[in-house]
Amino acid sequence: MSLLPFRCLSLTTLLGLSTLSACTPAALVGQSVQVPTFQTQSIALTGIGLPSSDQSGWADLHLQLQVDNPNPFTVRLHSFDTDLYLTGQPVAAIHLPNLNLPAGGQTLQTANVRLPLNLAAAGEVLKVARGQAVTYRIDGTFSADLGPLGQPHFGPLTLAQGQWKQPAILPF
Numbered sequence: 001m002s003l004l005p006f007r008c009l010s011l012t013t014l015l016g017l018s019t020l021s022a023c024t025p026a027a028l029v030g031q032s033v034q035v036p037t038f039q040t041q042s043i044a045l046t047g048i049g050l051p052s053s054d055q056s057g058w059a060d061l062h063l064q065l066q067v068d069n070p071n072p073f074t075v076r077l078h079s080f081d082t083d084l085y086l087t088g089q090p091v092a093a094i095h096l097p098n099l100n101l102p103a104g105g106q107t108l109q110t111a112n113v114r115l116p117l118n119l120a121a122a123g124e125v126l127k128v129a130r131g132q133a134v135t136y137r138i139d140g141t142f143s144a145d146l147g148p149l150g151q152p153h154f155g156p157l158t159l160a161q162g163q164w165k166q167p168a169i170l171p172f
Contacts, residue, residue, distance in 0.1 A: 033146060034070040036077060036101060038159040041066050041108065043136065044166055045128050048117075057117030059125045063094070065109045065138075065160060069101035075144050076100050082140030082159065084113065086124040091115050094138065131168030137161040 041064040051057035061084075069075050080096040092115040099109055115121055124134045141155030 033144070033149060033152060035154050035157075036075060036144070037068045037070065038109075038138070039066045039068070040064070040138075040160045040162055043164050045125065045169060046112075048125065048129060048170075051117065057122060059115040059117055059121070061113040061115065063111045063113060065096075065111075066106055067099065067101060067109050068106045069104060071103065073103050073146070074100065075146060077142050077144055079143040079153075080140060081142070081155075082138055084115070085137040085139065086121060086164075087135055088137075089120050089124075091118075091121040091124070094140075096140075096142075126170070128164055128166060129168065129170040130172075131165070133163045133165035135161070136164045 042062070043064075044062045045059060046062050047060040049055070049058045067077070076098065077100075078098040080094075080098075082094040082096055083090050084092045084094050092113055094111055094113050096109055096111050099107055101107055115125065117125060127134050138159045138161070139156060140159055141153060141157075143151055143153045145151050
């Protein structure tokens, strides 16, 4: 008689554990989370506004990043906090939209950025406008929604970097 409650508890515990494991997708069991990777597909200077008496100068950029999910489960990335660096100097914050990455898949993320042109940034943007190369880097942090695995925060880390060169858009 004293064994009956113990057996019921064990059976209940086993049923509970099997129910919990049934709620967790098989792909998640025993997996570690890998950081999604970013690669620049394109970066283009699309416009320049020179400073005047009533406004500061600016440069418009169009940026496309390919984001790869190395995980065998869907990942939702959000809460991006990123900065663009030109030749090692921070020039602008970049606001990247939230995105859903399919399991083992990829997606393109697009951002249109307006850079305020201070003296250092203006010199680098003018190089690009003249067809010369400058180095760039995108650093940042972001969070991921992993469902039952939680919401880890990644970074700070370098998301993408390289040489930015395009055909000249200024004749001088």
